[in-house]
Every structure is written in structure tokens, then in C-alpha cells.
Amino acid sequence: MTEELEPDDLFALPGLRRSAPKAGFPATELIPQVAYEIVHDELMLDGVSRMNLATFCTTWVDDQARRLMNESMDKNIVDKDEYPQTAELERRCVRMIADLWHAPDPAATHGTSTTGSSEAAMLGGLAAKFRWRKRGGTGTPNFVCGPVQVCWEKFARYFDVEIRRIPLRGDQLTMHPDDVSAYCDDNTIMVVPTFGQTYTGLFEDVAGISRALDRLHEVSGLDIPIHVDAASGGFLAPFTAPDLIWDFRLPRVKSINASGHKTGLAPLGSGWALWREEADLPDELIFNVDYLGGSMATFNLNFSRPGGQVITSYYEFIRLGHTGYTHLQSQLYHVAQHLANGLLKLGPFEMIHGGDPHRGIAAVSWRLTDDVGFNLYELSDRLRTRGWLIAAYPLPADRENETIMRALVRHGFTTDMADLLLDDIARGMEQLAKHPQTEPLTREEAGGFTHNATAVVPSERAKPVRSSTE
Numbered sequence: 009m010t011e012e013l014e015p016d017d018l019f020a021l022p023g024l025r026r027s028a029p030k031a032g033f034p035a036t037e038l039i040p041q042v043a044y045e046i047v048h049d050e051l052m053l054d055g056v057s058r059m060n061l062a063t064f065c066t067t068w069v070d071d072q073a074r075r076l077m078n079e080s081m082d083k084n085i086v087d088k089d090e091y092p093q094t095a096e097l098e099r100r101c102v103r104m105i106a107d108l109w110h111a112p113d114p115a116a117t118h119g120t121s122t123t124g125s126s127e128a129a130m131l132g133g134l135a136a137k138f139r140w141r142k143r144g145g146t147g148t149p150n151f152v153c154g155p156v157q158v159c160w161e162k163f164a165r166y167f168d169v170e171i172r173r174i175p176l177r178g179d180q181l182t183m184h185p186d187d188v189s190a191y192c193d194d195n196t197i198m199v200v201p202t203f204g205q206t207y208t209g210l211f212e213d214v215a216g217i218s219r220a221l222d223r224l225h226e227v228s229g230l231d232i233p234i235h236v237d238a239a240s241g242g243f244l245a246p247f248t249a250p251d252l253i254w255d256f257r258l259p260r261v262k263s264i265n266a267s268g269h270k271t272g273l274a275p276l277g278s279g280w281a282l283w284r285e286e287a288d289l290p291d292e293l294i295f296n297v298d299y300l301g302g303s304m305a306t307f308n309l310n311f312s313r314p315g316g317q318v319i320t321s322y323y324e325f326i327r328l329g330h331t332g333y334t335h336l337q338s339q340l341y342h343v344a345q346h347l348a349n350g351l352l353k354l355g356p357f358e359m360i361h362g363g364d365p366h367r368g369i370a371a372v373s374w375r376l377t378d379d380v381g382f383n384l385y386e387l388s389d390r391l392r393t394r395g396w397l398i399a400a401y402p403l404p405a406d407r408e409n410e411t412i413m414r415a416l417v418r419h420g421f422t423t424d425m426a427d428l429l430l431d432d433i434a435r436g437m438e439q440l441a442k443h444p445q446t447e448p449l450t451r452e453e454a455g456g457f458t459h460n461a462t463a464v465v466p467s468e469r470a471k472p473v474r475s476s477t478e
């Protein structure tokens with residue numbers, strides 16, 4: 009009997025047994041059920057996304073959001089003429105977010121949905137670059153920031169802009185407002201504070217940075233705009249720290265990006281970029297597409313994109329409203345604080361961010377205080393054996409000798425789950441104390457995704473990953 013005629017393991021039908029094609033374009037068809045099972049079964053190894061506390065992105069949505077995603081699978085958001093109502097929902101979302109971020113005229117605010125914060129950040133950066141050029145800027149443009157997410161390194165490389173990263177000073181892990189002016193000059197297109205740092209979860213002091221730039225304007229005439237990277241903070245602080253001033257209430261803030269698919273609660277593939285006033289979005293970024301017999305302005309790096317993310321964002325906004333988002337996001341901070349207190353009780357940890365809504369996003373970041381005979385990479389590795397993914401990584405340049413751990417608390421992570429995690433951390437610590445590693449585990453050996461990436465030097469380009477059975 010040839011292998012093809014043997015019954016398969018699942019359907020007991022002769023001739024169905026196949027293994028997953030891995031390289032080269034598959035020669036023949038499979039029936040849908042078999043192809044589905046092959047893919048489905050392989051994906052079991054991906055783990056349980058809700059136990060992945062290294063990701064900032066949505067891992068829980070309700071059934072109605074799933075239904076809307078399914079119903080809109082065939083809608084291309086760029087096709088405004090064919091799907092005018094999807095275009096209308098996008099415009100409503102922009103007006104709602106403009107209101108949330110205190111734009112001077114929410115009804116007239118220019119903004120767009122994107123695939124995520126990376127695209128939104130590039131658009132904010134490009135607008136700043138075009139505005140600088142219009143002001144007569146020549147030479148190499150630059151922007152000033154603290155420890156930023158890799159999307160800003162990409163922006164710098166892809167669009168030929170110098171990135172001026174202010175080194176961390178002393179014990180401070182965020183950009184210090186007093187340091188900003190020294191890094192600015194005629195070619196500075198913007199300062200980029202991060203409102204919810206990727207490394208620690210902490211908010212950078214946008215209002216303090218704005219005041220520092222006001223003083224610089226007074227003494228030197230340099231008038232430098234701010235773009236806020238509010239990837240994670242943009243849908244938290246308006247509900248849980250409304251008195252914190254970081255948004256369009258500051259006249260110097262000309263644009264903001266946020267990830268709908270992080271704290272906006274939309275499924276993956278959703279970001280937003282908004283500009284304060286019409287003049288802040290240069291014409292060079294705008295392209296017109298057909299719309300109900302006329303034309304409509306778009307400003308995106310992509311052309312075709314799925315419409316479901318915008319549709320579901322609108323659903324989340326009207327389903328929860330201000331009170332719903334406030335309840336839900338406050339609960340996340342409550343769980344983060346519960347986790348932070350539990351960690352402090354376990355012993356040798358110092359909190360960098362313990363889930364205070366005025367200091368940062370709904371996350372906990374911590375380091376080891378004592379030499380306890382294991383490092384955080386080893387603890388992260390132990391937690392993986394129970395299915396938890398918790399990132400351990402070094403701090404950015406200037407403090408790269410210090411290792412920290414970070415857990416992001418997202419919708420769908422409950423106090424009960426935090427207690428289960430604390431039990432597993434306690435068990436992991438006990439085991440590591442009993443069986444110390446003779447050679448400490450390194451970051452490379454422990455693996456783990458930190459929601460960042462490292463820029464590649466061309467000569468050190470990584471080889472493509474090959475399948476073990478190729």
C-alpha cells in the first residue's frame with residue numbers, strides 16, 4: 009500500500025494521509041478539511057495568546073466583534089466608493105478620538121486609520137518632515153527622543169532623518185525635559201515623547217517637554233513641534249488619568265499616534281494618526297481616491313487594507329463609550345497593582361512601574377534587588393514551562409547592564425489569572441533556588457519577544473529561518 013492510500017489519522021479515509029508541505033510550491037490539491045487540520049494542528053504550538061504578557065496587542069474580543077470581523081472580511085478600506093459606510097465609520101472614529109484627545113475642533117480634525125502605530129508614527133514623522141521643508145529647512149533633518157520603539161529607528165532609516173536619542177540620566181528611565189533643548193537645532197523637525205514606553209510602560213513627561221520647548225522658543229526663536237507616540241497610552245489616560253495633560257491640550261502637540269489594536273481594544277491591524285489642525289497635515293501626504301462619484305482624501309502608506317478593524321473599532325467605541333472604557337481600563341490597572349503587590353510579597357523584586365495610572369500604562373515592570381542565585385532570563389524560561397510568556401530584557405543603551413521584566417495587563421487578564429501567575433512565579437523561584445544553573449542563562453538562550461526589534465547591520469544579516477525538515 010502506498011502512503012497515499014493509507015487511511016489518515018483523523019478522518020479514517022484511505023488516501024487522505026498527508027504531511028504538511030514545507031518547501032517548494034505544493035504540486036497537488038488537498039481537500040479543505042485536511043488542509044485545515046494540517047494548519048490548525050500546527051498552530052497549536054503557538055501557545056495561548058492570553059498567557060502572553062509580553063504583547064501589548066489585543067488577545068480577547070467578544071463574539072460581536074468577531075462577527076463584525078467575519079462580516080467585513082471582504083471590505084477593502086481604500087475602496088471608499090464601493091464601501092462608503094465603512095469610510096463613514098472611519099470618519100466617525102477620527103472625530104471621536106479627536107474629541108478624546110482634546111483637538112481644538114474635533115469635527116474638523118484630520119486623521120486616519122492605519123495598520124498600527126508603526127504606520128501612524130511614520131505618517132506623523134513624514135508630516136513633520138514636510139512641514140520643516142516648507143519652512144525652508146535644508147540639510148539633514150533630525151528628531152529628538154528618549155528610548156523609543158523600533159518604529160522610530162525605521163522611520164529614521166527609511167526616510168533619511170537623523171535620530172537623536174537623549175541618553176538616560178542617573179536613575180531616570182524617561183527623557184528628562186531639561187535635556188531636550190540641547191539636542192535641538194534648526195533641522196529638528198519634531199520631538200517625540202513616548203506616552204507609555206515600550207521598555208518600562210512609563211509615561212514620558214509630555215507637558216514638561218512642551219514647557220522646555222516653549223522656553224527654547226523664547227530664547228532662541230526655534231519653534232519645535234511635538235509628535236506624541238501614544239501607542240499604548242492614547243486609549244488609557246483619557247479614561248484613567250484624565251487630569252494628565254499630554255494631548256492636543258498642549259498647543260505644541262501637532263500630531264499623535266496610537267494603536268487601536270492595543271488599548272483601543274480592536275483586533276490586530278488597527279492604528280490611528282491624528283493632526284491638530286488642517287495646516288499640520290501637509291498636502292504632499294494626501295492622495296485622492298474615488299468616493300460616491302467624487303473624490304476623498306487619503307493619507308496612508310498602504311493602499312489596500314482590511315476594513316474590519318475600523319468597523320470593530322467603531323463597534324468598541326459605541327459599545328463601551330466613556331464609562332465602559334473607564335470601567336474596563338481601571339480594572340486593568342487594578343489587576344496590574346494586584347500583580348505588583350504580589351511580586352513585592354514574593355521578595356527580591358523592586359518595582360520600576362507598579363501599575364499607577366498617572367505614571368504609565370496598565371503594566372508592571374520590575375528588577376531583582378538581590379543576588380538570589382538566578383537571573384530574570386532563567387525565571388522567564390521557567391515560566392514558559394507553564395505557558396506564560398513574560399519578557400526579560402536589558403534596559404536601552406546607557407543602562408544595558410540592567411535586566412528587567414515586564415508584564416502587560418490587557419483586557420482578558422483577570423485577578424484570578426494574576427494569582428495563578430504569582431503561584432507559578434513562586435514555584436519557579438523555588439525551583440531555581442533548589443537547582444541553580446551552573447552557567448547563567450543568557451538573553452539569547454532564553455529567547456522571548458519584547459515587542460521590539462534590533463536594527464541589522466547589513467554584514468550581520470540573519471539567515472532566513474529554515475524548516476527543520478526541509
Ligand SMILES: Cc1ncc(COP(=O)(O)O)c(C=O)c1O
Pocket residue numbers: 064123124125126127129157159202203204205206237239240267279459
Ligand atoms: C511606544 C510604541 N510605539 C510604537 C509601537 C509600534 O506599534 P505597532 O505594533 O502598533 O505598529 C509600539 C509597539 O509596541 C510601542 O510600544
